[in-house]
Amino acid sequence: MSKFRIPAIPPTTNKTVRFPNDIIEEVEKTISGKSCTFSAFVIAAVRAALDELKEEK
Numbered sequence: 541m542s543k544f545r546i547p548a549i550p551p552t553t554n555k556t557v558r559f560p561n562d563i564i565e566e567v568e569k570t571i572s573g574k575s576c577t578f579s580a581f582v583i584a585a586v587r588a589a590l591d592e593l594k595e596e597k
Contacts, residue, residue: 557582
């Protein structure tokens with residue numbers, strides 16, 4: 541069994557990003573009722589997109 545470690549919060553930087561209203565509404569509808577924030581959803585989506593782009597190379 542691995543030893544428990546308190547997770548570290550990665551360093552972050554605030555960025556202002558403008559989203560079309562329809563995208564905001566769709567994301568908010570998708571995460572409604574789930575324990576997911578808008579930011580967490582966007583971060584996961586960007587990571588998935590970056591992984592896809594790496595695989596294309």
